[in-house]
Amino acid sequence: MxxxxxxxxxxxxxxxxxxxxxxxxxxxxxxxxxxxxxxxxxxxxxxxxxxxxxxxxxxxxxDYRWSSCDNPSTYAEGSKYSTNLNQVLNDLSFNAPKSLGFNTSFRGTYPNEVYGLLQCMGYISPAKCSDCSRQAINSSQEYCPNNMGVRVWMEQCFLHYDNNSFISTLDATPIVLSSYDNVTGNIENFKATTSSLLSFLSDTACTSANKLFAVGSATYSTSNQVYGLVQCWRDLSINDCKSCLDEATQALEEYYTQQGAQVLSGSCTVRYEVYPFFEALPQGMAD
Structure with missing residues (x-):
């Protein structure tokens, strides 16, 4: 290994x-x-x-969560692929903050075509979306230098680029990040509350009005709450979004004894914590 x-x-x-x-x-x-x-x-x-x-x-x-160097092929600095990639990354970082936190871009022709996608979390402002996009681009170059295909998951955004088209293609394979801190108190009540919350948020997100995103909280004991977030990338259909969220929440079920966990996939993310990890929805991103 x-x-x-x-x-x-x-x-x-x-x-x-x-x-x-x-x-x-x-x-x-x-x-x-x-x-x-x-x-x-x-x-x-x-x-x-x-x-x-x-x-x-x-x-x-x-802000950094995870990265995957998906395409073993590499490009040379100054090559046509490098030029196209830089144009795609510039497109994404410039347009996504102005487009409710989401954008796709395509440049070039075979064998130097580049496809790109940037998705910011639905609770952040355009300014924070812009900041996160720059951090994701920097991270992609740091962890996967000169790789033709890269995915980067940040705290507040997701970046994907490749020389093969992936736009609107469902990728629900989950990577699970889980806290080692165990839930205290009534564990069964916590499990049931967390499961119900994420199920409700998944149903809420899968409507055109909510742009495949939802956050919320629920009380699982007298003075304690669990907070949840679900989000699909907006290149997905509603049906594919529901499939992605269903697989993600299913993957989380065995972690409900932990105080927090998150699924990262190529098309969506689901997260819960015992503390508020998201901000109030800004007007500019919620419209």
């Missing part, structure tokens, strides 16, 4: 515990975070705790 920082991430300054066959990284703190990858035809249950004594400082950026 290869070990590298190619598929790695820092999640709220927590250590990664990895379940699957891709790579993981940790920071210097003693807290832990569980990570797992589910695949369509098989599920890996073997666990490996990777501890690194030194971490590249930029990895400690709290």
């Amino acid at each position: 290869p070990l590298s920082l190619v598929n790695s991430g820092i999640y709220n300054n927590l250590t990664y515990k990895y379940v699957g066959t891709i790579e993981a990284s940790v920071n210097a703190k003693g807290d832990s975070l569980q990570v797992s990858l589910s695949q369509s035809f098989q599920r890996f249950k073997m666990s490996l705790l990777l501890l690194f004594l030194m971490i590249v400082p930029s990895v400690l950026c709290s």
Whole structure:
């Protein structure tokens, strides 16, 4: 099993515990975070705790979640592909903040065509969407330099580019990030409340009025709440969005004993926490 920082991430300054066959990284703190990858035809249950004594400082950026260097082909700086990619990235970072946090772009002809997609979380402002897009682009170049196909999940946005068309194609394979902190109190009540909340949010998101996005909270004990977010990338149909969210919430079910978890996929994300991790919806992004 290869070990590298190619598929790695820092999640709220927590250590990664990895379940699957891709790579993981940790920071210097003693807290832990569980990570797992589910695949369509098989599920890996073997666990490996990777501890690194030194971490590249930029990895400690709290906005970075995960990256995947999907296309092993590389391009040369100054090549036609490099030029097309830079144009696509400029298009995405310029247009997405002005287009309710979403944009796709295409440049070039075979074999140098580039397809790109940028999706900001539905609760952030255009200014924060612009900031996140720049961070995602920087992260793509840092973790997957010169790779033709890259996906980057940030706290507040998602970036994907490739030389093969993926726009409007459902990719629901889930990567699960989970806190190591266990739920205290009535666990069964927490499980039922979290499940109901995410199901409600998924149904709410799958309407044209909500632009495939929803956030909310629910009370699971006298003084405690659980907070949830669901979001599909807006190149999906409503039916594909529902399929993606259903698979994501199903993947989260075994983690409902933990205080927080998030599914990252190529077409959607679902997250719950015991603290408010999203902001009030800004007017500019909610219209």
